[in-house]
Amino acid sequence: MSNALVLPGPRGAIRVERDALGYPTIYARDLADATWARGYMHATDRLVQIHLVLAAARGELLSIFGEKRFARTVDRAVRALGLVNDLDTQVARLEPKARAWIDTYCDGFNAAAARRGTPAILRLLGRPVELYTPKSLMTVYRLVCFFGLTSMQQTAEMVIAELVARGAPRETFDALLGDAAAGLDLESLRGLHVPDEYALLAGSAASGSNAFAISGRASRTGSALLMGEFHMEVGRFPPVLYASHVEYEDGSYYQGIGIPGFAWNSCGRTDALALSHTFGHADNVDVIAERCKDGMHLVSGEWRPLTRRVERVRVRGKREPEAWVFYDNDYGTVMGDASREGVYPCMRWSGHDGLAGDVARSLEMISARTVDEAIAISRRYDVLSLQGVFADGAGDIGEVQLGRVxxxxxxxxxxxxxxxxxLPTRKPPADESARPEPTRTADRIVAANHRPAGERGKRWTTLPEPHDRFERITELLAGVDDMDGMVRVSYDELDRCAARLTAIWAPHLPDDPEARALVAWAPEQKDRSQLGLFHALHGEVLRALLERWIGARETSRILDDLFAGLLFQYHVDRVLGLEVPELLDAAGLRELLSRAWPRAKASKARHVFPIVRRFSDPITNGKLGGALGMCSEKVTFPGAPCAPFQTRIVRFEDESLSFGPAFHYVTDLGQRGGFYHMPGGASERRTGPGYGKGVDLWLEGRFLPLGPTKGAPPRRA
Structure with a gap:
């Protein structure tokens, strides 16, 4: 430990020590001390980050950055969905204990913000430092839950709505949705119109996280083991997340990885329980077609009024604000001008109203001591679909799906x-009977954004991610009984999608030396020399398939403009793997490959992997190189798009983003504490604690103790 400091806590001094990456160990008398200090450290290290998140959540990016495509897209989405419109009501619903807890966090945050003053970046952007309140925390929570997570389901369903509106044939939906297309009545949706500004409300899909656990019965030490990692945007200084350890006077502790602006961790442990989460992909977003005119919508033969809402949007560089008009009903937001007669999509997020309850559950989870307690608490979360993985001091492990549909x-x-x-009602009740049953008796549990087993899993998760990571991790984990082995599993780079599909495609590929080299490479992938070519080919085969039904222009919109192919990959890969012969047989695959092969060979996409990029700050975005010390030298990312160490490049409007594991955290419940790394360090200030550090640890699979952890760090080799 180094960089000791003393915080002026409300009940006396609170000692803090920073580690090599700048992340704090907080020595607290109790939860109130720890919560206040957590808020203080978040404001000290991430004040700009949190204020920019608040601006995004309120739909104010255009006022900061001016006319940028990404800013307009985010602002349109936030305001259309009304992400901040009911937050006063949500704050009023907070349970007293949860309200006191959040107030304490905000007090610590505001104390540090006042001491820090207004950072230069915020002054440059014309943003004052504001008081952080429970409403602010709920604003950040709702945005984080929506963008990049819930928005994946929303974007997919709006793409499907657009295809319905444009008259795509039935085969398109069977290919993209697979078994989830059952019951689709295209005739009843005739006349549906999706205005261009609503076709894409949120960014491209590149999610994916891993969490896995081994019970004490199967581990070498006789104690339960857990590994957690969130796959999200990486390559930024500072990282999105923040690590911390709290050491209490009685010897208990609370450590892990969380989001700045939250009073809790999303991955980590106490002395009794460890947890991590992956995105659950529950179908918690629905779109209905509303027949509208004159600001009303038709319900069971009766025209009912919609609520007209006008948002004034300031755009930097323009004198007058823009007026954006939206129409709401009890179900959600109508995506169109309901003053004009027509049929428009109306979108609902089932977890939208559950903020206060989720905050209370997060407080309860800090005190949970067993897997069964954690599962019981988790079933009561509403807002976000997650799969929770847990391990406790008795050696037990378990998992459960969070959220609601x-x-x-x-x-x-x-x-x-x-x-x-x-539909006579616009407020459908939660369907608890649809929730997949928790897992409680397995010796090994893997969560990798997959569809849960059985009919409940099929109904709960209509658009999971491909099962390649899940199956590869499950295969590798079968022979693992210690933390070293868990690290090796996390760092595995074999792209199972490439191995699986190349074996099926091999007899149908053109007679070409490069094709033969690809086929020879795919089973073992001893290097990544053919990785880019495979994924370029995979994309072009999908393009050729969709062009059969919807033509080149609409296909390009889905794959190139919206980058939405990933949203449907689970079902589409079954078609491309010849598992759905009524949509694609061997002769059809041969034809697609003959069209796709020359495109893939000529594609720039074949040169994307391995990813070689700088870790850069969000202000200069690496344009000044390493001259000011704001970004790293270029580094070669580990991993592959469908490997356990999942990395890929995606595009969001005019931005190119790198995605991968944002951290790794591993723990043995029989030992004290856990081990982690996170590239980028604690501070957002170039001269601040830890800025830019930890990239080498992430690249090489080396770990640091989080807080006063005992035992030797795990080793990748």
Whole structure:
């Protein structure tokens, strides 16, 4: 430990020590001390980050950055969905204990913000430092839960709505949605119109996280083991996340990885329980088609008024604000001008109203001591779909799906639009009976954004990610019984999608030396020399398939403009793997490959992997290189798009983003504490503690103790 400091806590001094990456160990008398100090450290190290997140959550990016595509897209989404419109109500619903807890966090945050003053970047952007309140915390929470997570389901369903509106044939939906297309009635949706500004409300898909656990019965030490890692945007200084350890006077502790602006960790442990989460991909977003005119919508033969909402949007560089008009009903937001007669999509996020309850559950989780307690608490989360993985001091492990889905009319999977004018209610109850059963008796548990088993899993998760990571991790974990082995699993770079599909495609590929080299490489992938060519080919085969049904222009919009192919890969890969012969047989695959092969060979995409990039700050974005010390030298990222160490490049409007594991955290419940790394360090200031540090640890698979952890760090080699 180094860089000791003393915080002026409300009940006396609170000692803090920073580690090599700048992350704090807080020596606290109790939870109140720890919570206040957590807020203080977040404001000290991430004040700009949190204020920019608040601006994004309120739809104010255009006022900061001016006319940028990404800013307009985010602002349109936030304001259309009304992400901040009911927050006063949500704050009023907070349980007293949860309110006191959050107030304490905000007090610590504001004390540090006042001491720090207004950072130069905020002054440059014209943003004052504001008081952080429970409403601010809920603003950040709702944005984080939506963008990049819930927005994946929303974007997929809006793409499907657009295809319905443009008259795509049935085969398109069967390929993209697979079994989730059951019950789709295209005739009933005739006339649906999706305005261009609503076709894409949020960014491209590149999610994916891993969490896995081994029970004490199967581990070498006789104690439960857990590994957690969130796959999200990486390559930024500072990183999105923040590590911390709290040491209490009685010897208990609370450590892990969380989001600046939150009073809790999302991955980590106490002396009794460890947890991590992955995105659960529950179908918690639904789109219905509303028949509208004159600001009303049709419900069971009756025209009912919609609520007209006007948002004034300031754009930097323009004198007058823009006026954006939206129409809401009890179900959600109508995506279109309901003053004009037409059929428009109306979108609902089932977890939208559950903020206060989620905050209370997060407080309860800090005190949970067993897997069963953690599962019981987790089942009561509403806002975000997650899969929680837990391990406790008794050696037990378990998992459960968090969040909620609506109870839908019979025959509707929820993955596509449904006519809404025959639905008498616009507030469907939660369908708890749809939740997949938790896992409690397994010796090994893997969560990798996959579809849970059984009919409940099929209904709960209509658009999972491909099962390649899940199956590869499951295969490798079978022979693992210690933390070293868990690290090796996390750092595995074999792209199972490439291995699986190349074996199926091999007899149908053109007679070409490069094709033969690809086939020879795929089973073992001793290097990554062919990785870019495979994924370029995979994309071009999908392009050729969709062009059969919807033509080149609409296909390009989905794959190139919206970058939405990833959203449907689970189902599409079954088609491309010849598992759905009614949509694609061997002769058809041969034809697609003959068209796709020359495109893939000529594509720039074949040169994307391995990823070689700088870790850069969000202000200069690496344009000044390393001259000011704001960014790293260029580094070669480990991993592959469908490997356990998942890395890929995606595009969000005019931004190119790197995605991968944002951290790794591993722990043995029989030892004190855990080990971690996170590239980028604690501070957002170039001269601040830890800025830019930890990239080498992330690249090489080396770990640091988090807080006063005992034992030797795990080794990748």
């Amino acid at each position: 609506d109870q839908r009319p019979a025959g509707w999977t929820g993955a596509y639009p449904r006519a809404g004018w025959d």
